[in-house]
Amino acid sequence: MREEDRRFILVITPSTAHEGAELLRVGFGEAVAEAIEGGEFAARAGRLAELTGWVLRHRRLGDLELDLVAREAYGHGKSLNLNPREFALIWRLADAPGETVSKQDLIHDVWRMGFVPETNSIAVHMSRLRRKLGFVGLSGIIATSPNGGYCLMRADDVPPAPDIAFTSVQPPRIAPAQAML
Structure with missing residues (x-):
């Protein structure tokens, strides 16, 4: 146990x-x-x-693990190196996996503001968070709602990451300079 x-x-x-x-x-x-x-x-x-209502230290959603004390997230065991705001965003989304969280709720709960300012701060932070999640193979885990909110997908609902095939690219062949006569 x-x-x-x-x-x-x-x-x-x-x-x-x-x-x-x-x-x-x-x-x-x-x-x-x-x-x-x-x-x-x-x-x-x-x-x-x-x-049971106490906040737990760890949350696990499929291959995503969140550690509240360390304020870090791990995808497939690899650290995402989140900044405090990014961690607060993903922790808040993990409060209700599979449910849309509105921009207003994110501003209130993460930024601690009572109004939604005219800024793209949420979109910028969410973009950075998604990029870091993509680096560890969790690129589809955050969905954007048509009304502008965000949703942390349940582990079963996350689309599989596309296979990334690395191919070697040969540099173009440059002919040696010919002597000028």
Whole structure:
């Protein structure tokens, strides 16, 4: 079991108080005796349910991984080297994968502004973000909505990256200079 998932688990019937304390020490959310009263059980389970609303450190969407603490994104394990605004944009889009996020919501949530200024800042940042995603093979993961918003595609909906074939190009042959007579 993953360590970060333990905090959401309520364990029933530890045999001793020492065992219950050990379960809590290794990261389980709660450890209760089998003879627990129904109201107490509901309260403890409710507290654990509230923890699921906490923001997680990592998000994974197919081959895209986001790390909130490092404020970095990885595509196929390769770092995208995002600037803070680019990371904030992709994190915000990852809040609702498959759903369009309006320009107004992006301005409010990422730029912390209450109005949409007459600027192409979102388009510029999105273009840079898409270019970096393309470098790691995730070029189709952000879609533009006809109304101007953006959508982080779900992993199953991302179009496959085109195969890039590199061909060697021969430089043109230049005839040696002829001696002038």
